[in-house]
Amino acid sequence: MKALDEMDNAERIKLLSWLFDKYFDNRPPKDVIEKELEKEIWGEDDE
Structure with missing residues (x-):
């Protein structure tokens, strides 16, 4: 926990x-x- 105290934000x-x-x-x-x-925008390759 001491390491956390020494850290900056x-x-x-x-x-x-x-x-x-x-x-x-x-x-x-x-x-x-x-x-x-990409599939949603361009569709499947076989279409």
């Missing part, structure tokens, strides 16, 4: 963001989202 925010992304974020990876968006 920017470092704490980065740490909290990393922890959230690692343990609590259930979104699919960015490349999967981009592929789904």
Whole structure:
């Protein structure tokens, strides 16, 4: 806990963001989202 006390706010925010992304974020990876968006816009390849 002493290490947290010595961190400045920017470092704490980065740490909290990393922890959230690692343990609590259930979104699919960015490349999967981009592929789904591309399919939604342009349709399937076989159309």
